[in-house]
């Protein structure tokens with residue numbers, strides 16, 4: 554590792570148990586994502602958020618993931634988890650991103666669904682507003698849960714992005730993350746399904762394998 558080659562940031566998303574949170578910390582992941590969206594199998598309630606938030610404090614960056622949440626819901630989540638960042642994973646406009654950032658005084662990751670080149674171009678609307686863009690597979694029309702589907706998109710659509718503040722997501726796992734990083738040059742990766750033994754159930758060994766696959770590059 555040299556100063557010219559900063560380490561790839563790794564975010565493990567959808568953690569919901571002490572055991573797998575500790576696995577992510579122990580494996581050396583940089584960010585832990587916690588999902589606050591009741592339709593998701595990874596949703597955690599506020600009591601769990603308090604417990605996991607205390608465990609994670611100062612050991613891994615905590616990311617609170619919401620979908621088109623209002624200010625009062627966000628406030629409850631912030632009070633319970635004490636996140637380091639917010640991840641807005643719905644249809645939040647640039648104005649809504651700016652308002653949430655200002656109100657809670659936290660950096661914001663804005664998720665952008667990608668299925669075609671136009672989706673990447675449209676993400677420009679968030680430049681200078683969101684702190685980080687997370688490119689994820691676009692959810693299927695009518696999908697009840699807009700993320701964590703384990704589906705990849707065409708990584709070549711991201712070619713030419715020069716900004717350093719973005720993350721690659723969607724269908725990553727220990728077996729394909731090296732190729733994804735090679736093809737996109739992403740400075741950061743995010744995974745959920747690829748470190749699960751069944752939908753919504755994280756697996757400590759798979760978390761370790763994923764982080765190792767990134768760190769061994």
Ligand SMILES: O=C(O)c1ccccc1NCC(=O)[C@H](O)[C@H](O)COP(=O)(O)O
Nearest residue numbers: 566593700701702703704723724745746
């Ligand atoms: O993970 C969820 O259940 C979820 C629910 C609602 C909105 C977003 C959600 N996940 C967002 C993430 O950041 C996932 O890590 C990302 O979509 C990648 O998921 P996967 O393809 O399963 O690795």
